[in-house]
Amino acid sequence: MNWLDIAAIDDIPLRGARVIKTPLGCVALFRTAMAEVFAVSDRCPHKGGPLSEGIVHGQRVTCPLHNWVFDLNTGQAQGADEGQIATYPVRVEGGRVLLDTVALGKKSAA
Amino acid sequence: MKQKLVVIGAGMASGRVLEHLTDDAPEAFDITLFNAEPRGNYNRLMLSPVLSGEKTYQDIITHDDAWYAARGVTCRFGESVVSIDRKNKQVIGQNGAVAYDKLVIATGSAPFIIPVPGKDLPGVVTYRDLDDTDAMVAAAAGGGSAVVIGGGLLGLEAAAGLAMRGMKVTVLHLMGHLMERQLDEAAGYLLRRDLEGRGITIKTQAATKAILGEDRVEAVLLESGETLAADLVVMAVGIRPETRVATDAALEVARGVEVNAQMQTSDPDVYAVGECVELDGLLFGLVAPLYEQARVVANGLLGKPDVFVAKELATKLKVTGCDLFSAGDFAEGEGREDIVFRDPSRGIYKRLVIEGDRLIGAVMYGNTADGNWFFGLIKDGTEIDEMRDTLIFGPAFQGGDSLDPLSAVAALPPEAEICGCNGVCKGKIVEAIAGGATDLGAVRAQTKASGSCGTCTGLVEQLLQVTLGDDFQMPTAQPICGCTDLTHEDVRRLIKSQELKSQAAVWQELGWTTPNGCHVCRPALNFYLLADWPLEYLDDPQSRFVNERKHANIQKDGTFSVMPRMWGGMTTPDELRAIADAADKYKVPTVHVTGGQRIDLLGVKGEDLPAIWADLNRAGMVSGHAYSKGLRTVKTCVGTDHCRFATQDSTGLGIKLEKHLWGSWTPHKVKLGVSGCPRNCAEATCKDIGVVCVDSGYQIGVAGAAGMDLKETERLTEAKSEDEAIALITAFMQLYRENAKYLDRPYKWVAKVGLDWVKERVVDDLESRAALVDRFEISQSIYRKDPWAEHVQNRAQIYAPLADLTLEAAE
Ligand code: SRM
Ligand SMILES: Cc1cc2nc3c(=O)[nH]c(=O)nc-3n(C[C@H](O)[C@H](O)[C@H](O)COP(=O)(O)OP(=O)(O)OC[C@H]3O[C@@H](n4cnc5c(N)ncnc54)[C@H](O)[C@@H]3O)c2cc1C
Ligand code: SF4
Ligand code: FES
Numbered sequence: 001m002n003w004l005d006i007a008a009i010d011d012i013p014l015r016g017a018r019v020i021k022t023p024l025g026c027v028a029l030f031r032t033a034m035a036e037v038f039a040v041s042d043r044c045p046h047k048g049g050p051l052s053e054g055i056v057h058g059q060r061v062t063c064p065l066h067n068w069v070f071d072l073n074t075g076q077a078q079g080a081d082e083g084q085i086a087t088y089p090v091r092v093e094g095g096r097v098l099l100d101t102v103a104l105g106k107k108s109a110a
Numbered sequence: 111m112k113q114k115l116v117v118i119g120a121g122m123a124s125g126r127v128l129e130h131l132t133d134d135a136p137e138a139f140d141i142t143l144f145n146a147e148p149r150g151n152y153n154r155l156m157l158s159p160v161l162s163g164e165k166t167y168q169d170i171i172t173h174d175d176a177w178y179a180a181r182g183v184t185c186r187f188g189e190s191v192v193s194i195d196r197k198n199k200q201v202i203g204q205n206g207a208v209a210y211d212k213l214v215i216a217t218g219s220a221p222f223i224i225p226v227p228g229k230d231l232p233g234v235v236t237y238r239d240l241d242d243t244d245a246m247v248a249a250a251a252g253g254g255s256a257v258v259i260g261g262g263l264l265g266l267e268a269a270a271g272l273a274m275r276g277m278k279v280t281v282l283h284l285m286g287h288l289m290e291r292q293l294d295e296a297a298g299y300l301l302r303r304d305l306e307g308r309g310i311t312i313k314t315q316a317a318t319k320a321i322l323g324e325d326r327v328e329a330v331l332l333e334s335g336e337t338l339a340a341d342l343v344v345m346a347v348g349i350r351p352e353t354r355v356a357t358d359a360a361l362e363v364a365r366g367v368e369v370n371a372q373m374q375t376s377d378p379d380v381y382a383v384g385e386c387v388e389l390d391g392l393l394f395g396l397v398a399p400l401y402e403q404a405r406v407v408a409n410g411l412l413g414k415p416d417v418f419v420a421k422e423l424a425t426k427l428k429v430t431g432c433d434l435f436s437a438g439d440f441a442e443g444e445g446r447e448d449i450v451f452r453d454p455s456r457g458i459y460k461r462l463v464i465e466g467d468r469l470i471g472a473v474m475y476g477n478t479a480d481g482n483w484f485f486g487l488i489k490d491g492t493e494i495d496e497m498r499d500t501l502i503f504g505p506a507f508q509g510g511d512s513l514d515p516l517s518a519v520a521a522l523p524p525e526a527e528i529c530g531c532n533g534v535c536k537g538k539i540v541e542a543i544a545g546g547a548t549d550l551g552a553v554r555a556q557t558k559a560s561g562s563c564g565t566c567t568g569l570v571e572q573l574l575q576v577t578l579g580d581d582f583q584m585p586t587a588q589p590i591c592g593c594t595d596l597t598h599e600d601v602r603r604l605i606k607s608q609e610l611k612s613q614a615a616v617w618q619e620l621g622w623t624t625p626n627g628c629h630v631c632r633p634a635l636n637f638y639l640l641a642d643w644p645l646e647y648l649d650d651p652q653s654r655f656v657n658e659r660k661h662a663n664i665q666k667d668g669t670f671s672v673m674p675r676m677w678g679g680m681t682t683p684d685e686l687r688a689i690a691d692a693a694d695k696y697k698v699p700t701v702h703v704t705g706g707q708r709i710d711l712l713g714v715k716g717e718d719l720p721a722i723w724a725d726l727n728r729a730g731m732v733s734g735h736a737y738s739k740g741l742r743t744v745k746t747c748v749g750t751d752h753c754r755f756a757t758q759d760s761t762g763l764g765i766k767l768e769k770h771l772w773g774s775w776t777p778h779k780v781k782l783g784v785s786g787c788p789r790n791c792a793e794a795t796c797k798d799i800g801v802v803c804v805d806s807g808y809q810i811g812v813a814g815a816a817g818m819d820l821k822e823t824e825r826l827t828e829a830k831s832e833d834e835a836i837a838l839i840t841a842f843m844q845l846y847r848e849n850a851k852y853l854d855r856p857y858k859w860v861a862k863v864g865l866d867w868v869k870e871r872v873v874d875d876l877e878s879r880a881a882l883v884d885r886f887e888i889s890q891s892i893y894r895k896d897p898w899a900e901h902v903q904n905r906a907q908i909y910a911p912l913a914d915l916t917l918e919a920a921e
């Protein structure tokens with residue numbers, strides 16, 4: 001693992017998301033009402049909707065295009081829909097959000 | 111020979127160290143104890159009861175002179191340690207040096223002072239020790255106003271204490287809800303309600319800009335420009351470990367003095383304990399872990415092996431009457447589930463967070479009796495699978511409380527208004543039911559409740575059920591979503607009659623079963639709240655669908671469309687040039703002339719939005735709100751300026767209407783048309799609101815449709831003048847905003863309440879019309895502005911990616 005300091009947690013709106021570009025495509029950093037942070041793929045497996053633009057409720061997000069709902073912990077689609085988004089390791093330390101660049105497909109920067 | 115032990119700081123942590131040490135091995139050490147405060151250890155936690163007057167300093171002393179004397183501790187109170195000379199193993203106090211074999215640093219924390227102008231003025235205090243408490247008590251003796259900066263544990267205890275001493279207290283809190291580190295929004299809402307109930311004013315999302323005053327504090331200035339008079343300012347925004355002596359002595363210090371699990375610093379002869387330490391990146395701000403640390407230090411000094419392990423913590427607030435409890439970890443984790451229980455009638459909220467088959471967090475408000483039991487489950491990692499379904503009811507369950515969907519209605523006070531049309535309150539309806547009106551028809555006949563627009567029917571039925579129990583058969587109504595059993599109409603009425611002004615208030619008072627709603631109810635609640643309380647409620651962009659949050663329509667490939675307003679369908683060569691330039695500059699793939707008489711730029715990249723808006727703003731154009739549940743377009747024909755048949759200035763009226771109504775949010779989108787004559791080239795007769803000009807004035811039609819349904823407008827009335835037409839249309843808009851269900855277009859809403867009901871309020875009753883117009887104008891004082899310009903100014907950065915990891919590092 002290679003933890004990289006990405007941003008302050010306050011850069012992500014409460015119950016919102018911000019996007020980071022990675023070699024694996026766009027990854028969405030979600031922040032819930034309880035100030036937890038999740039990193040998942042920004043691409044909905046249905047028709048590619050940008051999940052970072054969805055409404056965040058509890059630890060879930062609803063895709064803005066056709067309302068599929070995903071659990072941010074597991075990446076699993078909820079209810080009748082079938083599909084899964086990739087989830088990535090993320091840590092919050094002293095108000096900073098850290099991501100594992102190895103898991104995001106980036107060669108170690110050192 | 112006795113070893114020499116020096117302790118820096120006589121606080122909660124070192125007090126415990128000395129107790130263990132002198133109990134276990136009274137003869138082991140020659141002890142010298144320094145303390146910057148001119149006194150020994152007292153129970154710092156109990157400063158709040160001293161502040162509020164419930165206790166005195168004498169009551170909270172834990173170690174008095176006799177205790178130190180009996181244990182042979184040399185006290186140097188009122189003397190700060192200036193430095194540590196590790197080479198010669200000496201501690202240098204203000205009055206001279208002392209040699210040590212072993213040293214314990216227990217300097218606690220220092221309050222954090224926000225660096226605003228005026229922070230050093232007399233009358234600005236922190237809340238850490240007895241002197242601070244005495245200063246507050248002295249200030250409160252003169253009455254007056256206090257401003258407490260910080261709505262965390264300390265700030266609220268200070269606020270409550272000052273209020274009990276008769277000061278007028280305002281709490282400023284930077285975040286969205288109180289104690290956000292320990293509580294979720296729902297519990298934060300209840301806490302706020304209780305504190306407000308005792309006369310304390312709470313301002314959230316309030317940032318302090320400066321503290322004002324000549325010789326002493328006089329007022330606090332907020333970033334919003336508001337000033338609050340203040341005779342006393344308490345800064346309680348947080349603490350930071352007091353590490354100065356450790357840093358100067360070149361010990362390893364991060365945020366706190368770094369220690370290992372034996373509580374040794376980077377120098378094995380020097381221990382550190384309490385709030386001044388950092389272990390594995392963790393800081394400690396509550397006493398429970400400090401007591402464990404104290405034991406480890408004492409054992410270490412006596413050569414007994416022991417290690418400190420950080421454990422889960424529980425928080426309570428020591429404000430009499432505010433019963434809250436929070437424990438465990440709400441941050442990070444895999445595969446979690448929430449269990450929520452709310453009892454609006456008793457002001458109770460409980461939420462459990464479960465991961466796998468363990469309880470990992472609990473927040474509760476109002477009834478915290480089971481707090482310690484839950485805390486035990488969390489600490490012990492007990493498997494809870496067996497009792498999952500009844501867990502929330504606590505250990506005493508087995509047939510205890512049950513979730514009652516009707517409790518929100520049962521909890522209403524008798525004077526709560528149920529039927530807005532006829533002004534009928536709950537008490538009157540319950541009286542009628544008790545008097546023998548046992549069905550809806552009878553209640554309607556006797557009280558008129560639900561007899562007009564009918565949107566309160568659901569509530570009246572619930573009252574029948576609450577009052578009659580099983581004797582009344584409830585018809586099944588469609589609830590908003592899975593988070594509640596209430597319908598849209600019920601919720602709208604209850605928001606008004608109970609004056610619920612935040613989403614957290616709705617969730618709690620109406621018994622939502624989820625912690626913070628879902629994508630179905632949140633946008634609806636956000637609209638209802640901003641429509642009913644435009645000045646009090648702060649619009650929540652995170653409760654909006656992406657289009658309304660980003661002020662652009664999302665496309666199937668994740669790009670956006672940009673559509674500026676063309677007032678009344680009019681444009682100019684300059685505007686067209688600016689649109690063409692923008693299309694070139696941002697490589698817009700599609701430019702389309704819409705059905706709403708304006709131009710749509712489709713396929714714009716999300717990160718380009720602020721820039722393209724800024725360009726269009728510079729050319730004098732604003733957002734067209736093509737994405738909103740709000741005013742869309744006002745379509746017009748060319749009218750008297752050119753057309754040989756036109757009877758009135760349809761273009762001019764259309765522009766006036768659009769400029770008057772734009773920016774307002776509505777239950778669903780609203781489109782208008784104004785045609786200059788009955789040939790109706792602007793298709794006004796199939797709009798939500800349409801005006802057809804005739805010789806004698808303006809025929810106003812409402813409730814048309816030409817989307818999924820096709821329906822001709824119905825005649826609201828005829829107006830004699832433009833001003834009258836504008837007032838009528840404004841009043842209609844406002845009535846729709848105040849009453850319709852979210853996502854009902856006007857034609858659906860009018861079908862439910864009846865056109866006659868609408869006419870009574872908008873056309874016939876002039877006073878009601880004027881009041882509707884006034885309320886619309888109040889709302890527009892907030893919302894009639896260009897969101898594009900605002901986002902370009904204040905929110906542009908959120909449109910850009912947070913980071914780009916595809917770029918190779920520069921080195
Ligand atoms: C751009 C436009 C088509 C065009 O290129 O001409 C358009 C585009 C969309 N319409 Fe429309 N409608 C457009 C005029 C209309 C009209 C005709 C009109 O306004 O004169 C109608 C029929 C009248 C009406 O409003 O009902 C119309 C009835 C709908 C409906 C059905 C609404 C209904 O209650 O029946 C929807 C779906 C909805 O709103 O839920 C819809 C939804 C949409 C959405 C927002 C679909 C979506 O959710 O993404 C499309 C967004 C495209 C974009 O990215 O900009 N659009 N849409 C027109 C923009 C008008 C404007 O200048 O603002
Ligand atoms: C008003 C209030 C209410 C609280 N309520 C709770 C609660 O309900 N529950 C809870 O768990 N915790 C509560 N706390 C927190 C709790 O009091 C602290 O966690 C605890 O006191 C920390 O103990 P400590 O020994 O590390 O530091 P302290 O108790 O602060 O002791 C440190 C001492 O070191 C002295 N000192 C500092 N530098 C020097 C120096 N260079 N030379 C000599 N002396 C020095 C200081 O003057 C101070 O007396 C509360 C705190 C306050 C202020
Ligand atoms: S008619 Fe259908 S496809 Fe065409 S813009 Fe409107 S919603 Fe989209
Ligand atoms: S693309 Fe996400 S639900 Fe269709």
